[in-house]
Amino acid sequence: MNNTNAIRIKSSFGDRIFDYVNILLLSILLLIVVLPLLFIVNASFSDPDEVLRGNVLLYPAGFTLEGYARVFVDPKVWQGYWNVAVYTVVGTAINLLMTIAGAYPLSRKDFRGGSLFMVLITFTMFFSGGMIPSFLLVKDLGLYNSMWAIVLPPAVGVWNLIIAKTYFQYSIPNELKEAAHIDGCNNIVFLLKIVIPLSLPILAVLGLFYGVGHWNNFMRALLYLSDENKYPLQIVLRQILLQNQISGASLDDITSAVERQKLSQLLRYSLIIVSSAPLLIVYPFLQRFFVKGMLIGAVKG
Amino acid sequence: MGVPSVLKLSSMRSDIRKNYDLYILFAPVLLYYIIFHYVPMYGLQIAFKNFIPSQGITGSPWIGWDHFERFFNLFNFRDLLKNTLGLSAYNIAVSFPIPVIVAFLINELGGNKFKKIVQTVTYAPHFISVVVLVGMLYTFLSPSTGIVNIVADRLGLEAINYMANPALFKTLYVLSEVWQHTGWASIIYLAALAGIDPQLHESAVMDGANKLRRIWHINLPGIAPTIIIMLILTVGRIMEVGFEKVLLMQNPLNQQTAEIISTYVYKIGILNAQYSFATAIDLFNNVINFTLLLTVNWIAKKYSEISLW
Numbered sequence: 001m002n003n004t005n006a007i008r009i010k011s012s013f014g015d016r017i018f019d020y021v022n023i024l025l026l027s028i029l030l031l032i033v034v035l036p037l038l039f040i041v042n043a044s045f046s047d048p049d050e051v052l053r054g055n056v057l058l059y060p061a062g063f064t065l066e067g068y069a070r071v072f073v074d075p076k077v078w079q080g081y082w083n084v085a086v087y088t089v090v091g092t093a094i095n096l097l098m099t100i101a102g103a104y105p106l107s108r109k110d111f112r113g114g115s116l117f118m119v120l121i122t123f124t125m126f127f128s129g130g131m132i133p134s135f136l137l138v139k140d141l142g143l144y145n146s147m148w149a150i151v152l153p154p155a156v157g158v159w160n161l162i163i164a165k166t167y168f169q170y171s172i173p174n175e176l177k178e179a180a181h182i183d184g185c186n187n188i189v190f191l192l193k194i195v196i197p198l199s200l201p202i203l204a205v206l207g208l209f210y211g212v213g214h215w216n217n218f219m220r221a222l223l224y225l226s227d228e229n230k231y232p233l234q235i236v237l238r239q240i241l242l243q244n245q246i247s248g249a250s251l252d253d254i255t256s257a258v259e260r261q262k263l264s265q266l267l268r269y270s271l272i273i274v275s276s277a278p279l280l281i282v283y284p285f286l287q288r289f290f291v292k293g294m295l296i297g298a299v300k301g
Numbered sequence: 302m303g304v305p306s307v308l309k310l311s312s313m314r315s316d317i318r319k320n321y322d323l324y325i326l327f328a329p330v331l332l333y334y335i336i337f338h339y340v341p342m343y344g345l346q347i348a349f350k351n352f353i354p355s356q357g358i359t360g361s362p363w364i365g366w367d368h369f370e371r372f373f374n375l376f377n378f379r380d381l382l383k384n385t386l387g388l389s390a391y392n393i394a395v396s397f398p399i400p401v402i403v404a405f406l407i408n409e410l411g412g413n414k415f416k417k418i419v420q421t422v423t424y425a426p427h428f429i430s431v432v433v434l435v436g437m438l439y440t441f442l443s444p445s446t447g448i449v450n451i452v453a454d455r456l457g458l459e460a461i462n463y464m465a466n467p468a469l470f471k472t473l474y475v476l477s478e479v480w481q482h483t484g485w486a487s488i489i490y491l492a493a494l495a496g497i498d499p500q501l502h503e504s505a506v507m508d509g510a511n512k513l514r515r516i517w518h519i520n521l522p523g524i525a526p527t528i529i530i531m532l533i534l535t536v537g538r539i540m541e542v543g544f545e546k547v548l549l550m551q552n553p554l555n556q557q558t559a560e561i562i563s564t565y566v567y568k569i570g571i572l573n574a575q576y577s578f579a580t581a582i583d584l585f586n587n588v589i590n591f592t593l594l595l596t597v598n599w600i601a602k603k604y605s606e607i608s609l610w
Contacts (some may be wrong), residue, residue: 014512022408022410025406026406026410030423033422033423033482034422036437039448042403051451053446053451053452054452054454054455060577098329098333101327104326105320105323105324105326112316115550126537127587128338128344128595130342130586131563131571131583132571133340133341133342133344133347134337134568135571137337137344137383148318156333156334186322188323209519212428218545223571234430238549240438241435252549261445261446275430276428276429276433277435280425283428287424288511292426295488295489295492
């Protein structure tokens with residue numbers, strides 16, 4: 001009796017230490033993740049001189065909105081914003097239509113050949129033609145330098161297809177389908193009237209996954225677009241955030257160069273916030289949906 | 302051919318007839334996979350051809366293994382291979398175990414508010430685009446205006462041009478990867494941990510096992526299958542190590558360590574239009590990758606009976 005008590009006290013003491021260390025470690029992790037983000041937000045509202053003096057870290061100093069004002073003056077940013085919004089809306093719509101069209105038949109046991117199709121589709125996750133054959137295909141199809149080169153190649157994601165298929169399989173009761181059949185309802189009507197309305201939560205999650213993918217897409221635009229006025233936001237961001245950084249060092253007038261450097265620095269912070277704002281604003285509200293979607297996929301994967 | 306198989310055949314026919322509309326619905330998806338995924342695989346043959354755009358993929362003349370030989374004899378072949386494998390191995394060694402550990406830690410928090418905050422905050426960077434992430438790296442690490450060097454200057458340290466230093470390229474790549482994806486990658490392990498039978502923990506507590514021992518003896522074996530599957534998937538992508546991020550992190554000063562096979566393919570193929578040569582390099586990359594996937598999967602299957610298929 002005494003003995004077991006001793007063990008309990010000893011182990012709970014050890015566990016308490018564990019808990020404190022655990023909270024400490026996770027707090028450090030939290031700081032590591034938060035500080036860079038917080039700094040960018042603060043720097044985007046601060047006088048660049050204060051940033052250079054190291055006075056901006058946890059809160060802004062010398063509050064200014066000049067960075068934001070300058071970001072919105074640049075027509076390239078507007079154009080990029082507009083383009084990526086169009087690509088995201090059109091692309092996500094295509095993604096959802098195609099994913100439903102693929103996942104619903106695959107979720108049905110009486111869809112003969114489904115498992116063969118599934119193998120064909122899954123194989124593409126592990127082996128692909130690669131960059132050049134895909135590039136030549138886009139050219140051959142006449143899609144090069146058009147919106148379709150951006151939105152069609154990623155029309156269905158294998159992972160998302162599996163998520164949707166799994167959801168349809170496990171959350172639409174088979175009895176519903178049989179009852180609908182007896183009432184003379186065909187597959188398409190059943191899909192439109194019953195399956196889709198019952199699957200809105202998962203479709204919203206997939207829409208978000210696809211939407212984020214389109215918003216952040218850089219590679220397809222790099223490979224498949226040549227007209228500046230078709231560039232999405234990420235390409236514009238690269239030009240401003242990265243390409244200036246390396247090539248913009250040589251400037252003639254020293255005083256104005258210093259000013260320019262400072263302003264370009266401020267502009268970078270603001271631009272990072274402006275470009276990530278749509279995601280940062282919706283993310284806290286949608287976080288649990290993202291996680292849910294990820295988990296449904298993991299059940300099967 | 303017994304009666305059952307005849308029955309089976311006729312039920313298959315009736316299924317197909319009954320569900321013809323499902324096949325119509327599925328057709329565009331099948332077509333998509335054939336056009337956008339299998340046609341490029343057919344296009345891989347230009348790796349063995351001298352591709353002439355006017356004659357097309359099929360019409361161009363075969364030349365055998367010439368492009369591969371040229372690649373293996375390239376002056377920077379060793380560097381490319383070393384950089385690709387080195388970056389990938391470094392990345393897996395660091396950014397694979399951390400999410401597992403973080404999941405164990407978060408799991409021990411119980412259902413309190415702090416747990417929610419940790420999760421919400423650490424998942425967020427996953428949604429930042431690669432361009433913005435690399436932009437952040439350049440902005441923070443700039444030798445003159447970056448916050449890291451400003452703070453270092455205050456502490457009396459020399460300014461360092463991190464992004465231009467070839468020796469630091471891999472570390473910057475890996476650490477930023479950890480910063481961005483650790484939280485998100487831990488989700489899957491947290492889900493696996495939630496599936497562990499609580500009775501195992503209860504009886505271990507009765508036996509006097511503390512939290513660390515229970516993590517080691519119950520949680521770790523409990524989620525081992527998930528860890529192994531994720532490891533197979535990660536190793537199977539070893540040669541695909543972030544093309545976009547590496548390309549964006551490259552500058553004239555860090556080429557020596559920052560040039561990997563996929564960025565080289567981009568430069569040779571897309572920028573220089575040497576389609577056949579670039580395809581051969583990419584195919585070499587893909588084949589190594591796929592072979593590694595099969596090997597790791599085979600090893601896992603042999604020793605733990607866990608496999609992707």
